[in-house]
Amino acid sequence: GGFALLPFLWLVNVLWFCREAFLAPAYTEQPQIKSYVQRSAVGLLFWVVVLTTWVTIFQTHRARWGELGDYLSFTIPLGIP
Amino acid sequence: MAAGRGAEAWLGGILLCALGCGVCWANSVERKIYIPLNRTAPCVRLLNATHQVGCQSSMNGDTGVIHVVEKDQDLNWVLADGPHPPYMVLLEGELFTRELMLRLKGTSRVSGLAVAISKPSPPRGFSPGLQCPNDGFGVYDSDYGPQYAHCNWTVWNPLGNGLSYEDFHFPIFLLEDANETQVIKQCYQDHNLPRNGSGPEYPLCAMQLFAHMHAVTNTVTCMRRNSIQSTFSLSPEVVCDPLSDSNVWSTLKPINASRKMDPADEVVIVATRIDSHSFFWNVAPGAESAVSSFVAHLAAAEALHKVPDALTLPRNIMFTFFQGETFDYIGSSRMVYDMERNKFPVRLENIHSFLELSQVALRNSSALWVHTDPVSGRNESVRPQVRALVETLLNSSLGVNVTLQEVSQSQPLPPSSFQRFLRARPIPGAVLADHRAAFQNRYYQSVYDTAENILMRYPEGLSPEETLDYVTDTAQSLAEVATVVARALYQLAGGTGNTSAIQADPRTVSRMLYGFLIKTNNSWFQSIIKQDLKGLLGDEPPQHYIAVSYPVNTTQLVQFVLANLTGTVVNFTKEECLNPERAPGADKEMYDYTWVQGSREPNSTSRVPFCVQSTVHLTKALSPAFELKEWGSTEYSTWTESRWKDIRARIFLVASKELEIITLVVGIAILVLSLLATYFINAKAHVLFSSPGDVAY
Numbered sequence: 001g002g003f004a005l006l007p008f009l010w011l012v013n014v015l016w017f018c019r020e021a022f023l024a025p026a027y028t029e030q031p032q033i034k035s036y037v038q039r040s041a042v043g044l045l046f047w048v049v050v051l052t053t054w055v056t057i058f059q060t061h062r063a064r065w066g067e068l069g070d071y072l073s074f075t076i077p078l079g080i081p
Numbered sequence: 082m083a084a085g086r087g088a089e090a091w092l093g094g095i096l097l098c099a100l101g102c103g104v105c106w107a108n109s110v111e112r113k114i115y116i117p118l119n120r121t122a123p124c125v126r127l128l129n130a131t132h133q134v135g136c137q138s139s140m141n142g143d144t145g146v147i148h149v150v151e152k153d154q155d156l157n158w159v160l161a162d163g164p165h166p167p168y169m170v171l172l173e174g175e176l177f178t179r180e181l182m183l184r185l186k187g188t189s190r191v192s193g194l195a196v197a198i199s200k201p202s203p204p205r206g207f208s209p210g211l212q213c214p215n216d217g218f219g220v221y222d223s224d225y226g227p228q229y230a231h232c233n234w235t236v237w238n239p240l241g242n243g244l245s246y247e248d249f250h251f252p253i254f255l256l257e258d259a260n261e262t263q264v265i266k267q268c269y270q271d272h273n274l275p276r277n278g279s280g281p282e283y284p285l286c287a288m289q290l291f292a293h294m295h296a297v298t299n300t301v302t303c304m305r306r307n308s309i310q311s312t313f314s315l316s317p318e319v320v321c322d323p324l325s326d327s328n329v330w331s332t333l334k335p336i337n338a339s340r341k342m343d344p345a346d347e348v349v350i351v352a353t354r355i356d357s358h359s360f361f362w363n364v365a366p367g368a369e370s371a372v373s374s375f376v377a378h379l380a381a382a383e384a385l386h387k388v389p390d391a392l393t394l395p396r397n398i399m400f401t402f403f404q405g406e407t408f409d410y411i412g413s414s415r416m417v418y419d420m421e422r423n424k425f426p427v428r429l430e431n432i433h434s435f436l437e438l439s440q441v442a443l444r445n446s447s448a449l450w451v452h453t454d455p456v457s458g459r460n461e462s463v464r465p466q467v468r469a470l471v472e473t474l475l476n477s478s479l480g481v482n483v484t485l486q487e488v489s490q491s492q493p494l495p496p497s498s499f500q501r502f503l504r505a506r507p508i509p510g511a512v513l514a515d516h517r518a519a520f521q522n523r524y525y526q527s528v529y530d531t532a533e534n535i536l537m538r539y540p541e542g543l544s545p546e547e548t549l550d551y552v553t554d555t556a557q558s559l560a561e562v563a564t565v566v567a568r569a570l571y572q573l574a575g576g577t578g579n580t581s582a583i584q585a586d587p588r589t590v591s592r593m594l595y596g597f598l599i600k601t602n603n604s605w606f607q608s609i610i611k612q613d614l615k616g617l618l619g620d621e622p623p624q625h626y627i628a629v630s631y632p633v634n635t636t637q638l639v640q641f642v643l644a645n646l647t648g649t650v651v652n653f654t655k656e657e658c659l660n661p662e663r664a665p666g667a668d669k670e671m672y673d674y675t676w677v678q679g680s681r682e683p684n685s686t687s688r689v690p691f692c693v694q695s696t697v698h699l700t701k702a703l704s705p706a707f708e709l710k711e712w713g714s715t716e717y718s719t720w721t722e723s724r725w726k727d728i729r730a731r732i733f734l735v736a737s738k739e740l741e742i743i744t745l746v747v748g749i750a751i752l753v754l755s756l757l758a759t760y761f762i763n764a765k766a767h768v769l770f771s772s773p774g775d776v777a778y
Contacts, residue, residue, distance in 0.1 A: 078293075
């Protein structure tokens, strides 16, 4: 589902269809479902890595970035740099 | 059945009553736990272009076990020995020094500080201001008199320890009421002192201080965040405000305030500052640093308006009261900026000479010193005018108990608004002060710069009315200074008559000193203000801090006093006074008309209001840095004050951490137990609740 930017949809995909794709007895459509679940899992993993890295960098370096940090922030905390 | 329903109704009624009363009862539980401290003043965060100064607390307040420090050794308990850090230190005012504060700043065992104001004032003096006030914003820099820059020649405030300009990461409060300090000390003695050789045990007396500041880093950051918030956010959250207010100015001969002055007209400017500061927010008695000078200025203005040929003098005289001079010359830099851009009726070319009154109340053996600028004194075109100005001043003190002396011509000017005018143009001028080199004021910009500092003493047993009119020695001395200033101004403005008739009234001076230093709610101030501004007057000594919302009480009171002393009463009705265009003979462009409430009729509660025609105007005193949006400016003042939500202080007893954890664990255990019990009872309900007559299934 989606083009390339729906990691939460893929998470739901993986969790909901996991039982159908891997644990249920085999039926004709199962290989197709299995491939979709695997592709969702790969996409999800990719996005988890990217977002975790960005969030870590942003949280630790926002104060040091000064003006850029303020323009990138949605909510700026009060009273701390 | 009917009885059952009646019982249900009764039960419902009782429950409703209990719920309603529960709201009030909950409050009394809070009152039993916490004792609020009402008479306190916090230290807040101020920011300028490069730094933040002041204090900060955590968002939900800082709590600590109280420890009273009355001598230096008590501090070791806080810093090293005490077993229950962090501590909230209650400090005697005498010990509030830079060394102690730097020691507290370096440790993490201190969560806050409460300073008890020391009565009497510390005998060796105390000044949290800088040793070189307003350094870098005056006229002396690397291009203009480099040997005078950064107080290389004279240190003006040698007692200054710079505490107001340090950054603290814990809250600091001032305890103004000695009774509250006693309550805290009593709590400390009851619970926190070690007993029988062992350490103090829980429960201990603790204090919580709330003073969370929203702004950080510096003015550039907080103003940028303000603009981001107001442009992009749905609910903008402003974090800081620039310090701003209004300057008050008035002229001897009325001028058209909406048009510019003719280039051939000349003006003599006389200036004083009207604000001060201390380490704590909105505590700024400023007796010697501000009040003494502007009271003498007001008295001189009154004396000059009584001179018969005042309106025919060749040059005009402009009485200017600058606000915000404590914070890098906010008021005077703005006025010079407006003059340069033709936004002010008077232009820099119109200024003939400049006279400023600095601190003038603590004259040592009647000496008053005349300071001039050495660098412009070497300028060939300005030098003779400066000499003439000084000569005029020295001649004006004949017959008055004031010995005017000139300081060495190689000494620079003290921190004064005149320096901002010199930055724009070499103008001949002088600054009058009671100090030759270093300040006579040992409490410059501190909480102790009060009426006692300028030796205002009243005899015992006077009623408030009698105290208002009693002429103290200080009032007499300031009246003499005002007389000298008035005579000098008359001659500088080109007056040729006999000056010995020009005298400042000591009674007016003493009324002003009482009003601006002891109690603003007196009968004279009540009679000269507008009727809807009665909230302006209070029973506590007034504070002269510039603040961020304008106009502050001091500016308004100076405006009304100046209007009363220099204006004339005109016979207009209230309708005509409030709408001068409808009044016959009123000139809205030249004059300002105010409807004041007047004094009380004898044996009556009603007042006799009247209309005052004066030349008093207000002009905005916001630093040009904020107009130009140059928030990192090094040329103009960039001081801002942080915003905050809640500032309060309270004391209560705290229990040990172990007791808190035990309570929590017991509570969770009871919860789990009750859930299990409910589950089992539910599962076995058919076994537990079967009645003998039922059919078993």
